[in-house]
Amino acid sequence: MDRPQIECWLTDMDGVLVQENQALPGAAELLAQWRRKDVPYLVLTNNSIYTARDLSARLRHSGLTVPEDRIWTSAMATADFLSNQVESGTAFVVGEVGLTTAIHEAGFIMTETDPEFVVVGETHTYSFESITKAIRLINNGARFIVTNPDATGPSPEGVLPATGSIAALITKATGREPYVVGKPNPMMFRSALNRIGAHSMTTAMIGDRMDTDIVAGMEAGMHTVLVLSGISDHAEVLKYPFRPNEIISGVHELLDVPLADMESGDPDTAGIA
Template identity: 75%
Template sequence: MSNRSEIECWLTDMDGVLVHENHALPGASALLQQWTDLGNPFLVLTNNSIFTPRDLSARLRASGLIVPEESLWTSALATADFCASQVPGGSAFVIGEAGLTTALHEVGFIMTETAPDYVVVGETRNYSFDAITKAIRLIRDGSRFIVTNPDATGPSAEGVLPATGAIAALISKATGREPYVVGKPNPMMFRSALNRIGAHSENTAMIGDRMDTDIVAGIEAGLHTILVMTGISDEAEIRKYPFRPDEILSGVHELLIEGPIETDTL
Protein backbone atom coordinates (compact mmCIF):
# COMPACT_ATOMS: atom_id res chain seq x y z
CA MET A 1 0.00 0.00 0.00
CA SER A 2 1.44 3.36 -1.02
CA ASN A 3 -1.60 5.26 -2.32
CA ARG A 4 -3.29 7.37 0.35
CA SER A 5 -6.43 7.76 -1.79
CA GLU A 6 -7.27 4.11 -1.09
CA ILE A 7 -7.32 4.61 2.68
CA GLU A 8 -10.76 4.24 4.28
CA CYS A 9 -9.88 3.61 7.95
CA TRP A 10 -7.39 5.32 10.22
CA LEU A 11 -5.36 4.45 13.31
CA THR A 12 -3.41 7.24 14.94
CA ASP A 13 -1.12 7.59 17.91
CA MET A 14 -2.10 10.28 20.40
CA ASP A 15 0.93 11.97 22.01
CA GLY A 16 3.21 13.66 19.49
CA VAL A 17 0.60 13.28 16.73
CA LEU A 18 -2.63 14.86 17.97
CA VAL A 19 -1.45 16.44 21.22
CA HIS A 20 1.75 17.67 22.80
CA GLU A 21 1.85 18.43 26.53
CA ASN A 22 -1.96 18.66 26.66
CA HIS A 23 -2.16 21.08 23.72
CA ALA A 24 -3.73 20.09 20.41
CA LEU A 25 -1.27 20.08 17.51
CA PRO A 26 -2.07 22.05 14.33
CA GLY A 27 -4.71 20.34 12.22
CA ALA A 28 -5.58 17.67 14.78
CA SER A 29 -9.10 18.90 15.57
CA ALA A 30 -9.90 19.49 11.90
CA LEU A 31 -8.61 16.03 10.95
CA LEU A 32 -10.80 14.30 13.52
CA GLN A 33 -13.79 16.26 12.23
CA GLN A 34 -12.85 15.39 8.64
CA TRP A 35 -12.88 11.66 9.43
CA THR A 36 -16.22 12.04 11.20
CA ASP A 37 -17.76 13.97 8.30
CA LEU A 38 -16.52 11.45 5.74
CA GLY A 39 -17.61 8.48 7.84
CA ASN A 40 -14.08 7.11 8.05
CA PRO A 41 -13.77 4.64 10.96
CA PHE A 42 -10.86 5.63 13.21
CA LEU A 43 -9.22 4.83 16.52
CA VAL A 44 -6.83 6.91 18.61
CA LEU A 45 -4.20 4.58 20.10
CA THR A 46 -1.99 4.97 23.14
CA ASN A 47 0.46 2.67 24.93
CA ASN A 48 -0.49 4.35 28.20
CA SER A 49 -2.55 1.92 30.29
CA ILE A 50 -3.25 4.23 33.24
CA PHE A 51 -6.45 5.87 32.03
CA THR A 52 -9.81 4.50 30.95
CA PRO A 53 -11.22 5.63 27.59
CA ARG A 54 -13.62 7.91 29.49
CA ASP A 55 -10.69 9.56 31.28
CA LEU A 56 -8.77 10.01 28.02
CA SER A 57 -11.79 11.37 26.18
CA ALA A 58 -12.22 14.02 28.89
CA ARG A 59 -8.50 14.91 28.83
CA LEU A 60 -8.54 15.28 25.05
CA ARG A 61 -11.70 17.40 25.21
CA ALA A 62 -9.86 19.76 27.57
CA SER A 63 -7.19 20.06 24.86
CA GLY A 64 -9.83 20.97 22.28
CA LEU A 65 -10.11 17.53 20.64
CA ILE A 66 -13.39 15.64 20.41
CA VAL A 67 -12.70 11.90 20.59
CA PRO A 68 -15.57 9.67 21.77
CA GLU A 69 -14.75 6.92 24.26
CA GLU A 70 -15.43 4.26 21.64
CA SER A 71 -12.77 5.81 19.39
CA LEU A 72 -9.96 5.24 21.89
CA TRP A 73 -7.87 2.06 22.03
CA THR A 74 -5.33 1.70 24.82
CA SER A 75 -2.72 -0.93 25.58
CA ALA A 76 -4.90 -1.84 28.59
CA LEU A 77 -7.87 -2.61 26.32
CA ALA A 78 -5.66 -4.55 23.92
CA THR A 79 -4.19 -6.53 26.83
CA ALA A 80 -7.62 -7.36 28.22
CA ASP A 81 -8.77 -8.38 24.73
CA PHE A 82 -5.76 -10.67 24.36
CA CYS A 83 -6.11 -12.27 27.81
CA ALA A 84 -9.84 -12.92 27.29
CA SER A 85 -9.13 -14.54 23.93
CA GLN A 86 -6.64 -16.90 25.57
CA VAL A 87 -8.44 -17.70 28.83
CA PRO A 88 -12.11 -16.63 28.72
CA GLY A 89 -13.32 -15.73 32.21
CA GLY A 90 -9.80 -16.03 33.57
CA SER A 91 -8.03 -14.43 36.52
CA ALA A 92 -5.17 -12.00 36.98
CA PHE A 93 -2.95 -10.35 39.53
CA VAL A 94 -2.53 -6.78 38.32
CA ILE A 95 0.08 -4.11 38.90
CA GLY A 96 -1.49 -1.05 37.31
CA GLU A 97 -4.13 1.64 37.49
CA ALA A 98 -7.86 1.93 36.79
CA GLY A 99 -7.42 1.82 33.01
CA LEU A 100 -6.04 -1.72 33.25
CA THR A 101 -8.16 -3.16 36.04
CA THR A 102 -11.36 -1.75 34.48
CA ALA A 103 -10.49 -3.22 31.07
CA LEU A 104 -9.89 -6.66 32.59
CA HIS A 105 -13.08 -6.53 34.66
CA GLU A 106 -15.08 -5.61 31.55
CA VAL A 107 -13.93 -8.76 29.71
CA GLY A 108 -14.96 -10.92 32.67
CA PHE A 109 -11.64 -11.37 34.45
CA ILE A 110 -11.35 -11.82 38.20
CA MET A 111 -8.62 -10.02 40.16
CA THR A 112 -6.94 -12.38 42.60
CA GLU A 113 -3.68 -13.07 44.42
CA THR A 114 -4.36 -16.82 44.52
CA ALA A 115 -2.89 -18.77 41.57
CA PRO A 116 -4.01 -16.32 38.86
CA ASP A 117 -3.81 -17.30 35.20
CA TYR A 118 -1.82 -14.14 34.51
CA VAL A 119 0.33 -11.57 36.22
CA VAL A 120 -0.33 -8.38 34.26
CA VAL A 121 1.95 -5.37 34.65
CA GLY A 122 0.93 -1.95 33.34
CA GLU A 123 1.72 1.69 33.87
CA THR A 124 1.36 3.13 37.37
CA ARG A 125 2.79 5.96 39.43
CA ASN A 126 2.56 3.90 42.61
CA TYR A 127 4.76 0.85 42.16
CA SER A 128 4.78 -1.16 45.37
CA PHE A 129 7.68 -3.35 46.48
CA ASP A 130 5.15 -5.70 48.09
CA ALA A 131 3.16 -5.96 44.85
CA ILE A 132 6.30 -6.58 42.79
CA THR A 133 7.38 -9.27 45.24
CA LYS A 134 3.95 -10.90 45.00
CA ALA A 135 4.16 -10.80 41.18
CA ILE A 136 7.58 -12.47 41.23
CA ARG A 137 6.37 -15.27 43.49
CA LEU A 138 3.22 -15.88 41.43
CA ILE A 139 5.19 -16.06 38.18
CA ARG A 140 7.70 -18.44 39.73
CA ASP A 141 4.73 -20.56 40.82
CA GLY A 142 3.38 -20.78 37.27
CA SER A 143 1.30 -17.69 36.46
CA ARG A 144 1.93 -16.37 32.95
CA PHE A 145 3.59 -12.96 32.63
CA ILE A 146 1.94 -10.22 30.53
CA VAL A 147 3.01 -6.60 30.09
CA THR A 148 0.86 -3.86 28.53
CA ASN A 149 3.74 -2.01 26.86
CA PRO A 150 7.54 -2.08 26.74
CA ASP A 151 8.32 1.60 27.46
CA ALA A 152 11.17 1.73 30.00
CA THR A 153 10.64 5.38 30.92
CA GLY A 154 7.90 7.96 30.84
CA PRO A 155 7.91 11.75 30.93
CA SER A 156 7.08 14.07 33.80
CA ALA A 157 7.55 17.76 34.56
CA GLU A 158 10.58 16.87 36.72
CA GLY A 159 12.17 14.49 34.20
CA VAL A 160 11.93 10.84 33.22
CA LEU A 161 10.15 8.27 35.37
CA PRO A 162 10.60 4.50 35.43
CA ALA A 163 7.78 2.95 33.42
CA THR A 164 6.30 -0.46 32.64
CA GLY A 165 9.32 -1.83 30.81
CA ALA A 166 11.65 -1.02 33.70
CA ILE A 167 9.47 -2.80 36.25
CA ALA A 168 9.03 -5.73 33.86
CA ALA A 169 12.82 -6.01 33.56
CA LEU A 170 13.12 -6.20 37.35
CA ILE A 171 10.53 -9.00 37.49
CA SER A 172 12.16 -10.83 34.57
CA LYS A 173 15.54 -10.72 36.29
CA ALA A 174 14.07 -12.19 39.46
CA THR A 175 12.02 -14.90 37.75
CA GLY A 176 14.02 -15.77 34.63
CA ARG A 177 10.77 -15.31 32.65
CA GLU A 178 10.29 -12.84 29.82
CA PRO A 179 6.82 -11.28 29.49
CA TYR A 180 4.54 -11.26 26.48
CA VAL A 181 4.17 -7.58 25.56
CA VAL A 182 0.81 -6.70 23.98
CA GLY A 183 1.21 -2.98 23.21
CA LYS A 184 3.23 -1.31 20.46
CA PRO A 185 5.50 -2.34 18.80
CA ASN A 186 3.66 -5.68 18.89
CA PRO A 187 1.38 -5.59 15.82
CA MET A 188 -1.12 -7.52 17.98
CA MET A 189 -2.34 -4.14 19.28
CA PHE A 190 -3.02 -2.96 15.74
CA ARG A 191 -4.78 -6.17 14.77
CA SER A 192 -7.08 -5.93 17.77
CA ALA A 193 -7.73 -2.27 16.87
CA LEU A 194 -8.62 -3.28 13.30
CA ASN A 195 -11.05 -5.87 14.66
CA ARG A 196 -12.57 -3.23 16.94
CA ILE A 197 -13.63 -1.04 13.99
CA GLY A 198 -14.14 -3.82 11.44
CA ALA A 199 -11.24 -2.60 9.29
CA HIS A 200 -8.82 -4.41 6.98
CA SER A 201 -5.09 -3.78 6.77
CA GLU A 202 -5.29 -3.24 2.99
CA ASN A 203 -7.21 0.03 3.36
CA THR A 204 -6.06 1.27 6.78
CA ALA A 205 -3.33 3.77 7.65
CA MET A 206 -1.35 4.23 10.85
CA ILE A 207 -0.13 7.69 11.83
CA GLY A 208 2.65 7.87 14.41
CA ASP A 209 5.63 9.86 15.59
CA ARG A 210 7.94 6.98 16.56
CA MET A 211 9.85 4.75 14.18
CA ASP A 212 10.50 2.09 16.83
CA THR A 213 6.86 1.54 17.82
CA ASP A 214 4.25 3.14 15.56
CA ILE A 215 5.94 2.64 12.20
CA VAL A 216 7.52 -0.79 12.66
CA ALA A 217 4.31 -2.21 14.13
CA GLY A 218 2.29 -0.62 11.33
CA ILE A 219 4.56 -2.16 8.71
CA GLU A 220 4.38 -5.58 10.37
CA ALA A 221 0.57 -5.33 10.52
CA GLY A 222 0.45 -4.53 6.79
CA LEU A 223 -0.79 -0.95 7.16
CA HIS A 224 -0.05 2.20 5.18
CA THR A 225 2.34 4.03 7.52
CA ILE A 226 2.66 7.79 8.01
CA LEU A 227 5.35 9.33 10.20
CA VAL A 228 4.75 12.87 11.44
CA MET A 229 7.58 15.08 12.64
CA THR A 230 5.69 16.68 15.54
CA GLY A 231 6.88 14.11 18.09
CA ILE A 232 10.28 12.65 18.89
CA SER A 233 11.51 11.69 15.41
CA ASP A 234 13.90 13.75 13.29
CA GLU A 235 15.89 13.01 10.15
CA ALA A 236 18.78 11.53 12.15
CA GLU A 237 16.39 9.21 13.99
CA ILE A 238 14.80 8.02 10.74
CA ARG A 239 18.19 7.17 9.24
CA LYS A 240 18.92 4.73 12.08
CA TYR A 241 16.34 2.23 10.87
CA PRO A 242 16.43 -0.16 7.88
CA PHE A 243 12.71 0.33 7.23
CA ARG A 244 10.84 3.43 6.04
CA PRO A 245 7.26 4.66 6.43
CA ASP A 246 5.14 5.07 3.31
CA GLU A 247 4.95 8.81 3.99
CA ILE A 248 6.78 11.38 6.11
CA LEU A 249 4.78 14.54 6.90
CA SER A 250 5.54 17.64 8.93
CA GLY A 251 2.27 17.15 10.83
CA VAL A 252 -1.31 15.88 10.58
CA HIS A 253 -2.39 19.19 9.06
CA GLU A 254 -0.99 17.85 5.78
CA LEU A 255 -3.74 15.21 5.76
CA LEU A 256 -6.52 17.78 5.59
CA ILE A 257 -8.58 17.92 2.42
CA GLU A 258 -8.82 21.42 1.01
CA GLY A 259 -12.26 22.79 0.17
CA PRO A 260 -15.69 21.40 1.11
CA ILE A 261 -15.92 17.70 1.93
CA GLU A 262 -18.20 15.80 -0.44
CA THR A 263 -20.15 13.03 1.27
CA ASP A 264 -23.12 12.44 -1.03
CA THR A 265 -21.12 10.17 -3.35
CA LEU A 266 -19.86 7.88 -0.57
Protein backbone atom coordinates in the same frame (compact mmCIF):
# COMPACT_ATOMS: atom_id res chain seq x y z
CA MET B 1 -0.93 1.28 -1.41
CA ASP B 2 -1.67 4.95 -2.11
CA ARG B 3 -3.40 7.28 0.32
CA PRO B 4 -6.60 7.54 -1.81
CA GLN B 5 -7.13 3.80 -1.18
CA ILE B 6 -7.24 4.31 2.59
CA GLU B 7 -10.67 3.67 4.11
CA CYS B 8 -9.80 3.55 7.83
CA TRP B 9 -7.24 5.22 10.07
CA LEU B 10 -5.36 4.38 13.25
CA THR B 11 -3.43 7.19 14.91
CA ASP B 12 -1.14 7.56 17.87
CA MET B 13 -2.09 10.27 20.35
CA ASP B 14 0.96 11.96 21.92
CA GLY B 15 3.16 13.71 19.38
CA VAL B 16 0.53 13.28 16.67
CA LEU B 17 -2.71 14.81 17.95
CA VAL B 18 -1.48 16.43 21.18
CA GLN B 19 1.77 17.65 22.70
CA GLU B 20 1.88 18.36 26.43
CA ASN B 21 -1.95 18.51 26.55
CA GLN B 22 -2.10 21.02 23.69
CA ALA B 23 -3.75 20.07 20.40
CA LEU B 24 -1.30 20.06 17.50
CA PRO B 25 -2.11 22.04 14.33
CA GLY B 26 -4.71 20.30 12.20
CA ALA B 27 -5.62 17.65 14.78
CA ALA B 28 -9.11 18.96 15.54
CA GLU B 29 -9.77 19.55 11.85
CA LEU B 30 -8.62 16.04 10.88
CA LEU B 31 -10.88 14.45 13.48
CA ALA B 32 -13.76 16.59 12.21
CA GLN B 33 -12.97 15.53 8.62
CA TRP B 34 -13.15 11.86 9.59
CA ARG B 35 -16.46 12.41 11.41
CA ARG B 36 -17.91 14.33 8.49
CA LYS B 37 -16.97 11.56 6.06
CA ASP B 38 -17.96 8.78 8.50
CA VAL B 39 -14.43 7.33 8.29
CA PRO B 40 -13.73 4.54 10.83
CA TYR B 41 -10.78 5.43 13.06
CA LEU B 42 -9.20 4.75 16.43
CA VAL B 43 -6.83 6.78 18.57
CA LEU B 44 -4.18 4.46 20.06
CA THR B 45 -1.98 4.87 23.10
CA ASN B 46 0.45 2.63 24.97
CA ASN B 47 -0.59 4.37 28.20
CA SER B 48 -2.54 1.88 30.32
CA ILE B 49 -3.22 4.19 33.27
CA TYR B 50 -6.44 5.80 32.06
CA THR B 51 -9.75 4.44 30.84
CA ALA B 52 -11.05 5.42 27.43
CA ARG B 53 -13.54 7.71 29.16
CA ASP B 54 -10.73 9.44 31.07
CA LEU B 55 -8.71 9.94 27.89
CA SER B 56 -11.73 11.24 25.98
CA ALA B 57 -12.20 13.88 28.70
CA ARG B 58 -8.49 14.79 28.66
CA LEU B 59 -8.54 15.19 24.88
CA ARG B 60 -11.70 17.30 25.08
CA HIS B 61 -9.88 19.59 27.52
CA SER B 62 -7.18 19.94 24.82
CA GLY B 63 -9.83 20.96 22.29
CA LEU B 64 -10.18 17.57 20.57
CA THR B 65 -13.44 15.66 20.26
CA VAL B 66 -12.74 11.92 20.47
CA PRO B 67 -15.58 9.71 21.77
CA GLU B 68 -14.47 6.98 24.16
CA ASP B 69 -15.44 4.28 21.65
CA ARG B 70 -12.79 5.73 19.32
CA ILE B 71 -9.94 5.18 21.80
CA TRP B 72 -7.90 1.98 22.07
CA THR B 73 -5.33 1.66 24.86
CA SER B 74 -2.70 -0.96 25.59
CA ALA B 75 -4.82 -1.92 28.61
CA MET B 76 -7.82 -2.60 26.37
CA ALA B 77 -5.65 -4.53 23.91
CA THR B 78 -4.24 -6.58 26.81
CA ALA B 79 -7.73 -7.39 28.10
CA ASP B 80 -8.77 -8.39 24.57
CA PHE B 81 -5.70 -10.64 24.29
CA LEU B 82 -6.40 -12.29 27.66
CA SER B 83 -10.05 -12.94 26.80
CA ASN B 84 -8.89 -14.80 23.69
CA GLN B 85 -6.54 -16.95 25.79
CA VAL B 86 -9.00 -18.17 28.41
CA GLU B 87 -12.64 -17.57 29.21
CA SER B 88 -13.35 -15.95 32.59
CA GLY B 89 -9.79 -16.31 33.79
CA THR B 90 -7.95 -14.99 36.84
CA ALA B 91 -5.20 -12.41 37.07
CA PHE B 92 -3.03 -10.53 39.53
CA VAL B 93 -2.78 -7.00 38.21
CA VAL B 94 -0.15 -4.35 38.86
CA GLY B 95 -1.56 -1.16 37.39
CA GLU B 96 -4.10 1.63 37.53
CA VAL B 97 -7.82 1.88 36.87
CA GLY B 98 -7.43 1.85 33.09
CA LEU B 99 -5.97 -1.66 33.28
CA THR B 100 -8.08 -3.07 36.09
CA THR B 101 -11.30 -1.79 34.47
CA ALA B 102 -10.43 -3.31 31.09
CA ILE B 103 -9.53 -6.69 32.59
CA HIS B 104 -12.64 -6.70 34.76
CA GLU B 105 -14.84 -5.89 31.74
CA ALA B 106 -13.21 -8.79 29.87
CA GLY B 107 -14.71 -11.11 32.51
CA PHE B 108 -11.59 -11.76 34.56
CA ILE B 109 -11.43 -12.18 38.32
CA MET B 110 -8.56 -10.31 39.97
CA THR B 111 -6.93 -12.29 42.72
CA GLU B 112 -3.68 -12.86 44.58
CA THR B 113 -4.43 -16.56 44.99
CA ASP B 114 -2.95 -18.78 42.27
CA PRO B 115 -3.86 -16.53 39.30
CA GLU B 116 -3.44 -17.75 35.73
CA PHE B 117 -1.80 -14.46 34.72
CA VAL B 118 0.31 -11.72 36.25
CA VAL B 119 -0.37 -8.52 34.30
CA VAL B 120 1.91 -5.50 34.73
CA GLY B 121 0.92 -2.09 33.41
CA GLU B 122 1.67 1.57 33.99
CA THR B 123 1.23 3.07 37.44
CA HIS B 124 2.70 5.94 39.42
CA THR B 125 2.43 3.92 42.64
CA TYR B 126 4.58 0.83 42.10
CA SER B 127 5.17 -0.80 45.48
CA PHE B 128 7.81 -3.24 46.65
CA GLU B 129 5.01 -5.39 48.05
CA SER B 130 3.11 -5.71 44.75
CA ILE B 131 6.28 -6.38 42.75
CA THR B 132 7.29 -9.06 45.25
CA LYS B 133 3.87 -10.70 44.92
CA ALA B 134 4.16 -10.62 41.14
CA ILE B 135 7.59 -12.29 41.28
CA ARG B 136 6.37 -15.05 43.60
CA LEU B 137 3.24 -15.74 41.56
CA ILE B 138 5.24 -15.96 38.33
CA ASN B 139 7.69 -18.32 40.01
CA ASN B 140 4.68 -20.43 41.00
CA GLY B 141 3.54 -20.73 37.39
CA ALA B 142 1.47 -17.65 36.52
CA ARG B 143 1.92 -16.41 32.95
CA PHE B 144 3.67 -13.04 32.73
CA ILE B 145 1.96 -10.36 30.60
CA VAL B 146 2.99 -6.71 30.16
CA THR B 147 0.83 -3.99 28.61
CA ASN B 148 3.67 -2.12 26.89
CA PRO B 149 7.47 -2.10 26.73
CA ASP B 150 8.14 1.61 27.40
CA ALA B 151 11.05 1.82 29.85
CA THR B 152 10.45 5.46 30.81
CA GLY B 153 7.70 8.03 30.68
CA PRO B 154 7.75 11.84 30.74
CA SER B 155 7.00 14.19 33.61
CA PRO B 156 7.58 17.93 34.20
CA GLU B 157 10.54 17.03 36.42
CA GLY B 158 12.10 14.55 33.97
CA VAL B 159 11.78 10.88 33.05
CA LEU B 160 9.90 8.38 35.20
CA PRO B 161 10.46 4.61 35.31
CA ALA B 162 7.66 2.98 33.34
CA THR B 163 6.25 -0.47 32.62
CA GLY B 164 9.30 -1.80 30.79
CA SER B 165 11.60 -0.95 33.69
CA ILE B 166 9.43 -2.78 36.21
CA ALA B 167 9.05 -5.71 33.83
CA ALA B 168 12.85 -5.92 33.52
CA LEU B 169 13.15 -6.05 37.31
CA ILE B 170 10.62 -8.91 37.46
CA THR B 171 12.35 -10.74 34.61
CA LYS B 172 15.69 -10.46 36.39
CA ALA B 173 14.17 -11.93 39.55
CA THR B 174 12.23 -14.74 37.85
CA GLY B 175 14.17 -15.52 34.69
CA ARG B 176 10.86 -15.24 32.82
CA GLU B 177 10.34 -12.92 29.86
CA PRO B 178 6.87 -11.37 29.57
CA TYR B 179 4.58 -11.35 26.56
CA VAL B 180 4.20 -7.67 25.66
CA VAL B 181 0.87 -6.74 24.05
CA GLY B 182 1.28 -3.03 23.27
CA LYS B 183 3.27 -1.30 20.54
CA PRO B 184 5.52 -2.31 18.84
CA ASN B 185 3.70 -5.66 18.93
CA PRO B 186 1.43 -5.61 15.85
CA MET B 187 -1.04 -7.57 18.00
CA MET B 188 -2.29 -4.25 19.37
CA PHE B 189 -2.93 -2.97 15.85
CA ARG B 190 -4.69 -6.16 14.79
CA SER B 191 -7.02 -5.97 17.78
CA ALA B 192 -7.69 -2.31 16.91
CA LEU B 193 -8.50 -3.29 13.31
CA ASN B 194 -10.93 -5.91 14.61
CA ARG B 195 -12.51 -3.32 16.87
CA ILE B 196 -13.56 -1.15 13.92
CA GLY B 197 -14.02 -3.93 11.37
CA ALA B 198 -11.11 -2.70 9.25
CA HIS B 199 -8.67 -4.52 6.97
CA SER B 200 -4.95 -3.81 7.09
CA MET B 201 -4.78 -3.41 3.31
CA THR B 202 -7.07 -0.36 3.44
CA THR B 203 -5.97 1.12 6.77
CA ALA B 204 -3.22 3.63 7.57
CA MET B 205 -1.32 4.15 10.82
CA ILE B 206 -0.15 7.63 11.81
CA GLY B 207 2.63 7.83 14.40
CA ASP B 208 5.63 9.82 15.55
CA ARG B 209 7.91 6.94 16.54
CA MET B 210 9.81 4.71 14.14
CA ASP B 211 10.46 2.03 16.79
CA THR B 212 6.81 1.53 17.79
CA ASP B 213 4.18 3.12 15.54
CA ILE B 214 5.88 2.66 12.18
CA VAL B 215 7.45 -0.77 12.64
CA ALA B 216 4.26 -2.22 14.14
CA GLY B 217 2.13 -0.66 11.40
CA MET B 218 4.45 -2.05 8.76
CA GLU B 219 4.43 -5.53 10.32
CA ALA B 220 0.63 -5.42 10.51
CA GLY B 221 0.51 -4.72 6.77
CA MET B 222 -0.76 -1.15 6.96
CA HIS B 223 0.12 2.05 5.12
CA THR B 224 2.36 4.01 7.52
CA VAL B 225 2.58 7.77 7.97
CA LEU B 226 5.33 9.28 10.13
CA VAL B 227 4.71 12.79 11.46
CA LEU B 228 7.63 14.98 12.50
CA SER B 229 5.56 16.81 15.14
CA GLY B 230 6.63 14.42 17.90
CA ILE B 231 9.78 12.56 18.80
CA SER B 232 11.20 11.79 15.33
CA ASP B 233 13.06 13.88 12.77
CA HIS B 234 14.68 13.03 9.44
CA ALA B 235 17.94 12.05 11.16
CA GLU B 236 16.03 9.58 13.35
CA VAL B 237 14.46 7.94 10.29
CA LEU B 238 17.91 7.21 8.85
CA LYS B 239 18.83 5.08 11.87
CA TYR B 240 16.38 2.34 10.88
CA PRO B 241 16.53 -0.24 8.07
CA PHE B 242 12.86 0.29 7.21
CA ARG B 243 10.95 3.37 6.07
CA PRO B 244 7.38 4.65 6.47
CA ASN B 245 5.26 4.99 3.35
CA GLU B 246 4.97 8.74 3.99
CA ILE B 247 6.79 11.35 6.06
CA ILE B 248 4.88 14.56 6.77
CA SER B 249 5.46 17.51 9.09
CA GLY B 250 2.15 17.03 10.91
CA VAL B 251 -1.43 15.82 10.59
CA HIS B 252 -2.47 19.13 9.03
CA GLU B 253 -1.00 17.74 5.80
CA LEU B 254 -3.75 15.08 5.77
CA LEU B 255 -6.53 17.65 5.52
CA ASP B 256 -8.58 17.90 2.34
CA VAL B 257 -8.57 21.68 2.74
CA PRO B 258 -5.30 23.42 3.73
CA LEU B 259 -5.34 24.59 7.33
CA ALA B 260 -4.40 28.13 6.27
CA ASP B 261 -7.51 28.33 4.08
CA MET B 262 -9.70 27.12 6.96
CA GLU B 263 -8.24 29.69 9.32
CA SER B 264 -8.62 32.50 6.76
CA GLY B 265 -12.18 31.51 5.97
CA ASP B 266 -11.48 31.37 2.23
CA PRO B 267 -14.96 31.01 0.69
CA ASP B 268 -13.54 29.07 -2.27
CA THR B 269 -12.18 26.26 -0.09
CA ALA B 270 -13.64 26.41 3.43
CA GLY B 271 -16.06 23.60 4.18
CA ILE B 272 -15.15 21.41 1.21
CA ALA B 273 -15.58 17.75 2.15
